Amino acid sequence: MEPEIAALASAAGTTIVTLMATDAWQRTREGITSLWRRFHPERVEAVAAELDAAHDDLLASHTTGDPDTERELAAEWQGRIRRLLTVRPEVAEELRTLLDELDPRAATAPAVAQQATASGHARIYQAGRDQHVTER
Template sequence: MEPEIAALATSAGTTVVTLMATDAWHRTRDGIVSLWRRVHPERAESIAAELDATREDVIAARSAGDENVEPELQREWQGRVRRLLAARPEIALELRALLDELGPQPVTDSAITQHAIASGQARIYQAGRDQHIAER
């Protein structure tokens, strides 16, 4: 099972650090802290604080354009998750479920359909992805 634990830990560490600067951050943090709380309840609050500190490092590194920090932090969290899984391999299923929930959702249809109705002087802004509006 060791190769499976290592692969899962690698995926988890990468996913956690990657999502730190996204809208999925709070769900990611809560899920990881919940796992720690089940295995090492006495460490859950310190893990939460370490996740928050790592997030600040990720945001600062991205702002500064430092591409070396994020991979280092990913390796750090990969090691932590691997040790957690080694202590309690039975939580692997719960971790996989969390990663599946946080990961990119499969695209079943490449077409995007949007509908909107405006009346009066209303404005509607729709986008299938990024949207930048520069009103004058």
């Protein structure tokens, strides 16, 4: 199961760090700390503090233009997740569920199919989101 653990840890580390700089950060932080709370409750406060420190480091790196910090943080969290999964493989299913919930692609709106027919002097205005029409 080692390759599966490595792949899941890699995806988790990358997702966690990617979402640190988004509006989904609090949900991500809550999800990760809840995993530790269930499987390693004695480490929950330390993990929460480490997540907060990583979040601060990532935001600072965006301000200073440091391109390496995000990659380094992702590797750091991949290692933490891999070690958790190695000791507690039963975490894997909950982690997969959490990652599916946090997946930014899942939060995008579904595709919209629109169809219209016009005849004569009719006009059709369609939009999948905001639309502003100024007629003169």
